[in-house]
Amino acid sequence: MFVPHSEIDLKKMFEELSISSLDDLFTHIPETLKLNDGLNVPPSLSELESISDFENLESKNTQNLICFAGGGHYDVYLPQTVKSLTMRPEFMTSYTPYQAEISQGILQVLFEYQSLICDLTDMELANASLYDGATSVAEAISVAINKTKRDNVVISNGFNPNTKEVVNTLVDRNKFNINYVDLVDYLFPEDYVFSQDDAAFVVSLPHYEGSAQDLTSIVHNAKAAGVITICYADPSMLGILKSPGSMGFDIVVAEGQSMGSPLSFGGPTVGWFATRKELARLVPGRIIGESRDSNNTKTYVMTLRAREQDIRREKASSNICTNQTLNAVGSTIHLSWLGPEGLYEIGYQAIQKASYMKQSLTDNNFNVLNHTSSLREFLVETKKSAEEVILEMGSKGFLAGIKYDDNQILVAVTEKRTKAQIDNYVESLMEVDNA
Amino acid sequence: MHSGGNASSLPLVGGAPEPTINQLSKPGRRASRFPKLDVPVTEINNSAIRNDKPSLPEVSEHDLVMHYSRLAHRNFAVDVGFYPLGSCTMKYNPRFADYVAGLNTFANSHPSTPSAFTQGNLEVLHELEKFLIEITGMDNATFQPPAGASGELTGLLIIKKYLEENNLTNKTDIIVPDSAHGTNPASAKMAGFNVVEVSTDVRGMVNIDDLKELVNENTAGLMLTNPNTGGLFEENIMEISNIIHENGGLVYYDGANLNAIVGVCRPGDMGFDIVHSNLHKTFATPHGGGGPGSGPVAVKAFLKEYLPGPIVEKNENSYEWYMPKLSIGRMHGYHGNFLVALRALVYMKLLGKEGLDTLGSYAVLNARYLSSVISKVIPLAYNEPCMHEFVATVKDLKKSHKIKAYDVGKALLDKGFHSPTIYFPLIVEEALMFEPTETQTVDTLDDLAETLKAIIDELQGDDISLEEYPKNLPVGRPNELIPAKHLTVNWGDFELLELTE
Numbered sequence: 043m044f045v046p047h048s049e050i051d052l053k054k055m056f057e058e059l060s061i062s063s064l065d066d067l068f069t070h071i072p073e074t075l076k077l078n079d080g081l082n083v084p085p086s087l088s089e090l091e092s093i094s095d096f097e098n099l100e101s102k103n104t105q106n107l108i109c110f111a112g113g114g115h116y117d118v119y120l121p122q123t124v125k126s127l128t129m130r131p132e133f134m135t136s137y138t139p140y141q142a143e144i145s146q147g148i149l150q151v152l153f154e155y156q157s158l159i160c161d162l163t164d165m166e167l168a169n170a171s172l173y174d175g176a177t178s179v180a181e182a183i184s185v186a187i188n189k190t191k192r193d194n195v196v197i198s199n200g201f202n203p204n205t206k207e208v209v210n211t212l213v214d215r216n217k218f219n220i221n222y223v224d225l226v227d228y229l230f231p232e233d234y235v236f237s238q239d240d241a242a243f244v245v246s247l248p249h250y251e252g253s254a255q256d257l258t259s260i261v262h263n264a265k266a267a268g269v270i271t272i273c274y275a276d277p278s279m280l281g282i283l284k285s286p287g288s289m290g291f292d293i294v295v296a297e298g299q300s301m302g303s304p305l306s307f308g309g310p311t312v313g314w315f316a317t318r319k320e321l322a323r324l325v326p327g328r329i330i331g332e333s334r335d336s337n338n339t340k341t342y343v344m345t346l347r348a349r350e351q352d353i354r355r356e357k358a359s360s361n362i363c364t365n366q367t368l369n370a371v372g373s374t375i376h377l378s379w380l381g382p383e384g385l386y387e388i389g390y391q392a393i394q395k396a397s398y399m400k401q402s403l404t405d406n407n408f409n410v411l412n413h414t415s416s417l418r419e420f421l422v423e424t425k426k427s428a429e430e431v432i433l434e435m436g437s438k439g440f441l442a443g444i445k446y447d448d449n450q451i452l453v454a455v456t457e458k459r460t461k462a463q464i465d466n467y468v469e470s471l472m473e474v475d476n477a
Numbered sequence: 478m479h480s481g482g483n484a485s486s487l488p489l490v491g492g493a494p495e496p497t498i499n500q501l502s503k504p505g506r507r508a509s510r511f512p513k514l515d516v517p518v519t520e521i522n523n524s525a526i527r528n529d530k531p532s533l534p535e536v537s538e539h540d541l542v543m544h545y546s547r548l549a550h551r552n553f554a555v556d557v558g559f560y561p562l563g564s565c566t567m568k569y570n571p572r573f574a575d576y577v578a579g580l581n582t583f584a585n586s587h588p589s590t591p592s593a594f595t596q597g598n599l600e601v602l603h604e605l606e607k608f609l610i611e612i613t614g615m616d617n618a619t620f621q622p623p624a625g626a627s628g629e630l631t632g633l634l635i636i637k638k639y640l641e642e643n644n645l646t647n648k649t650d651i652i653v654p655d656s657a658h659g660t661n662p663a664s665a666k667m668a669g670f671n672v673v674e675v676s677t678d679v680r681g682m683v684n685i686d687d688l689k690e691l692v693n694e695n696t697a698g699l700m701l702t703n704p705n706t707g708g709l710f711e712e713n714i715m716e717i718s719n720i721i722h723e724n725g726g727l728v729y730y731d732g733a734n735l736n737a738i739v740g741v742c743r744p745g746d747m748g749f750d751i752v753h754s755n756l757h758k759t760f761a762t763p764h765g766g767g768g769p770g771s772g773p774v775a776v777k778a779f780l781k782e783y784l785p786g787p788i789v790e791k792n793e794n795s796y797e798w799y800m801p802k803l804s805i806g807r808m809h810g811y812h813g814n815f816l817v818a819l820r821a822l823v824y825m826k827l828l829g830k831e832g833l834d835t836l837g838s839y840a841v842l843n844a845r846y847l848s849s850v851i852s853k854v855i856p857l858a859y860n861e862p863c864m865h866e867f868v869a870t871v872k873d874l875k876k877s878h879k880i881k882a883y884d885v886g887k888a889l890l891d892k893g894f895h896s897p898t899i900y901f902p903l904i905v906e907e908a909l910m911f912e913p914t915e916t917q918t919v920d921t922l923d924d925l926a927e928t929l930k931a932i933i934d935e936l937q938g939d940d941i942s943l944e945e946y947p948k949n950l951p952v953g954r955p956n957e958l959i960p961a962k963h964l965t966v967n968w969g970d971f972e973l974l975e976l977t978e
Contacts, residue, residue: 043832044569044761045839046918055846055919064838067845068741070862071710075742077834081611086829089573095826096577102597103582104590111587114810123508123538127545135555135570137562138767143890143950144489147552148766151545154498157967161532167966171768173623176810204810211634211785211806214669247525256524284527297810307598308588308811309623310769322964328767332965335953336944340494343955345964351626351663352901356672361663364624364757364772368765378498378541382530384509391514398516417523429591436594444589461515 043086107441108463112419112454113202113250114175115308116300118278118388119458124302124379128372138328138367142343143335149342152330152367155374156316162280162377162385163294164287165316170328171370172313172362175297176205179244179274180212181315181360182293185324186242186270188359193218194239196264200225200249201274228253228412228421230260236267246274247286251452252419253412254283261290270321277301277314277373278456279418281385282393293317302372312369323349326360391457392418399455399464406472411450419454421446424475431474438470489557490550491951498534498544499968508538551951553895555763559921561847563866563898563910564658564706566736566758571827574762574820583819588811592797598815599796602789605773605822612833613735613752614745615775620813621785625733626660627808628753628772629700632729633668634805635751635776635783636698642803645725648697652721654683656706656902658733670697677904681707681859683717692720698727702734703747704864706902708844708910710737718748727751732772735759736914737841737865740834751776756814760821771817785809839915840865843922847913850926854933858905866912868905875907880936882907884943887954888932891947894925 047055056062068076087095109117128134132147139145139152156168172178183195195213197206199222206222213220218241223234228251236243243264248254261271272293273286278300286294299311317325323346331345351358377385396418400410409423410416424431428445435442443453455464536544553560560567578584586595606618622628633651640648651670653661655677662672673691678684682705699721703711711717718728730749736759738744744752756762757770764770776784785808787798828836841864848857848867858868874880886896886909898910913922936943944954 043828044571044916045832045835046916047839047842051919055842058849059842059845064835064842067838067841067862070712071742072712072715075714075746077740077742080834081740081830083608083611083830083833084826086831087826089827092573092823092826093576096823097580099597099600100577100580100583102600103586104594105582107587107590107594109587111589113589115588117585117587119511121509123542127542127549129575130546130549131556132549132552132554133766134763135557136552136766137555137560137565137567137764137895141553141886141890141896142955143887143947143952144553144895145766146495146951147548147550150495150497150548150551152766153966153968157497157499157969158533160967160969166969173627174810176807177623177627202810204807207807208810211808212630216669254523254525281531282527283525285531288527304584305587306584307586307590307595307815309809309814310817329966333955333957333959335955337953339952341952341955343957345966350659352659354663355659356662356666358659358663358666361626361630361660361667362624363626363658363660364755364764364770365768366623366765367767368763368769371766374498375541375545378534378536379508379538380533381507381509381535382533383507383535384511385533386530387509387511391511393521394514394518395516397519397521401519415523417521417525432591433593436591441587441590441594457511460512464516 104436106439107436108439109441110443110453110455110467111441113444113452114297115305116278116454117305117456117458118300120304121379124372124376127375128302128368133371134368139344142341146342148367149330151371151374153332153342155370156330158374158377159314159316162285163275163316164285165294166319167322167325168316169325170330171365171367172315172327173366174309174311174313175274175295176208178295178313178315179205180209181326182272182295183209183213183242183244185293185321186272187218188324189270189321190241190268192239192241195220195242196236196240197222197244198225198230198246198249199223200251201246202250225249228415229255232260234260236264236269238267240267240269242272243269244272244274247283248276248279248417248419251412251421252417253415254417256284256289258289265290279389282389292321298369298373302376303369310366310369312366312373322346324359325349327362327365388457392455395459395464396420396455402464402468406468419452422451422453424449424451426475434474435470440467440470489553489951495544495547497968498536501536501540501544502534504535506535506537508536508541558893558895559917559925560895561897561911561913561925562895563912564733564901565898566912566914568761568914569916570761570763571824574823577823578816578820583816596796599789601819601822603791603796605818608825609754609773610775612739613754613775614743615752616778617781617784618773618775619784619786619788620771620773620818621808622753622772622774623809623814624768624770625753625755625772626664628774629660629664629731630667631774631785631808632751632753633664633670635780636727637668638783638803638805639727639780640697648695648726650695651697652691652699654701654705656904657700658706661700661731680861681709682711685713685716688717688720692724696721696724696726698729700729700731702731704734704737707859707868708863708866709859709861710864714747722748732759734865737837739836741837750780756817756821761824762817762820769814769817771814836915843913843915843917846919847911847922847926850923851911851929854926854930858908866910869909869911870905870907871909872906878937880943882909884936884946885909885932888936888946889928891949892928894928
């Protein structure tokens, strides 16, 4: 499969190498290591045969669940234009753009990506992508630790538990202390006191539970103590929320899935990373810059390369090499397709529809725990166990949300949801939870 | 000439520089349209809400499509030409995988969807695990790591946790060959280990005597590719892994060069305890201009409980998520790069036994053939039979004609080929590293060798200014000094001056 060698080709190649079979290529490999009977795997399939195989496999997933789950990944409408442009083979099948002369396409898209993210977050320097939102938080913490040489990380408890697990894995807890701070009434306490040992303050906008607050004064207090402030933002809400830069943050990271990537069962998506120029030397991953060629023509190149692992080896700012470029291309094209009005509308409609849903749930005797402080995502209390409710809602055609606690579900609304879907959801939930 | 090797077949479009999407923006234009809001409007009261609109370009959909299509025309890719790029395995990416990855619930499952509703997705990961552990000779695998470097870090964190559990915290040294990829020492450092470099002998293999001297009670493990970064099979691999094991360390296989041995031999049979694979190399998923990749990690059974999770387990009638008991934790927010894993499964199923048994053989055949024809033009770094890639050197041409590996690479771009990997491995002077992969025809390999010969002849000419190459592409050689002094990294007027360390 995909091997082009004809008998005539093989004859020519064998002659050049003075061999008579493929096995002759491996006389230098110890006999004891060789696979004599080959691999124990199924026989080759033609494309035609495997179509039904894969369609059958896909059909084992429950079909057409209407998505009310969020937690960082959102069912935002992904336009066909964005999908087809992103999947152009010149982008999709290209290598990392080390050779600038034949990679101006992807280099310029990434330059635009960095610029769009800087504009949207009010930052000065973005990298060309990290793996996902969760690993971006860990990378940002690592920058803060390297910058401040301090040992303590203050992180809001209002994060997706998976993100916290990634942070716990990637930040060496033998050397550094991670201090999770509980939200009070679903908001980060305004009077939190930072210390001179704190390297980083990490907070989510909105919080995982869906509540949001202007974080300006908290950021101010953290910075007064010399702490590097890190905002984990929801990109699909940046059209309607104050920018993290305007609140004073030093670093902005994000799970970029909702901008340009399908839900993809969580991957591949993209981690956004943007910061201020003071931290340029500590930024993980690739950065694209504008230069000139020998004829003084504008030329994009990979830059600040001395931070990276292939040059700096064990002294690199991160070990990241392969990143999520194609998903960053998706973010670029999606943001350009949306424009200021479109990105605003995504956020506005999501909040309006969530507001309608919260009221409807409340009117039907459900307790929405953070009704007033939440925007497009909120917590609903259930009588039955959350797990049971989610499974039963599934059989009614809904992905009801994410289990938050034994009897609490985190529900997310995007601009894609309709009034009819919301009404049906509430009705179904009444049936399920009152049964 | 059949492919590349002919300036008239250059795939890239030049012309005037393309403006940025921001320069195309005009107030009031837009591509996006949404349905009218169908619920009653409520007043939103929250201190985090902004009063103005965000700053984004305003463009029509047609302008948007033309802009990004024109940029695509300025980009080289596997679908456009030949990448003889050592260490990167730039093989053909089957189009059929695009279809499968686009199927409804594969593409559109929310990652928090319970396993009861995503049995198909879990089966994809389970099926791929079966292929992967058979190919590598291991017992269990995780798909959490989203890239090779993350796979390396995963492997090292497993070693660390394993040593902690066995009260061997004195073991803090990770041995890495001096020819290793930069990610190896960077990952080892991130995992909190000391990096110890072992040298390479004159034949291009791990220097066993040096290794014996470096190994002691503090040795935590060894990271190795086999074939190594010189494209040579480490013939003494069993002795090497025994030396590490006898000292209580673990042996880690960097899957960067796995393509060479698929169907030939297996890391698990060579004494490796942990293996990462790059699905975006060996298993033909598209490289995406730099990512996404996928770096699954496979281990021997005694390390299963250390894997990052959750991992998929098959029960009697269903697939379920399982969190290994001594897990190092999570390496990714959800399940790794699922759609990349799916594409790899498509590739493996299409290849099946017939294709996988001979995969390494054809990859090596192409490289061995190319090395034979290229060695008539420029000398090889090692006088040993190569596997899937090989290293040539122009150090003599540098002495005689000031021709550097960089110049040869840039001149090749002009002729429709991607450059080989240059200046790697670091231990070979003026290195050019070629990896043709198994999906190129012998005609294309001949074209490359002939073109290389023509370039070397041309560059040795009297009136040549090496800096002028490439001459026929959208842009020429970039000025490397400008960004360092005067860095422009976004389209604002922000310039990064006087950088401080």
